[in-house]
Amino acid sequence: MRRLPQPLLILVTDRSLARGRPLEDVVRAAVRGGVTAVQLREKTCPTREFLETGRKLIAVCRPLGVPLIINDRADVALALGADGIHVGQDDLPPDEARRLMGPDAIVGLSVETAGQAADAEGQDVDYLGVSPVFATPTKPDTPRAWGPEGLRALRPRTRRVLVAIGGVNAENAASVVAAGANGLAVVSAICSSADPERAARAIRDAMDKALEKRKA
Secondary structure, eight states: OOOOOSSEEEEEOOGGGSTTOOHHHHHHHHHHHTOOEEEEOOTTOOHHHHHHHHHHHHHHHGGGTOOEEEESOHHHHHHHTOSEEEEOTTSSOHHHHHHHHOTTSEEEEEEOSHHHHHHGGGSOOSEEEEOOSSOOTTSTTSOSOOHHHHHHHHGGGOOSEEEEESSOOTTTHHHHHHTTOSEEEESHHHHTOSOHHHHHHHHHHHHHHHHHHHHO
């Protein structure tokens, strides 16, 4: 399996939050600020537009060694030659995603309950997206938020890399890492920021300090 970037700070895209800016400009700025992976998540985007957007993001990410992960759509991921795919509980099963994408791809899986996390122990995934850690308008249809306490309870029950998503920002990033997250995935705190580079840097700084403190 492909080695995940370290530290793991994932920008999850949302064009509706980008203030009318080209998505590739937001991604470029976020990478400058310390984002180490990008997930293209555009649930309402027509397939051809999805592909075109993906090509633009690969042109930004690949020269910088930043993996591009496609949300849900294995067909788009394969057509782009993307670095990986992220699937939810109602999407393509992760073992099928692995079979299609190959052994070197990054495969992520969203988990919204402790039971789903337990089921993932036997699946061929690189990380679990623990969702949502905090209540967030970008994922209004998910179950109750985990909170740092739920994440802390989950940590000893799984050997998987845990990536916290949902309401993560510079103010709470340290508490999420302290609770056991190996990585963070961020949507609105970067996409909707007037300065995505600065927003990403603030989250990355908080994350890095918390990781160092956890090692001490």
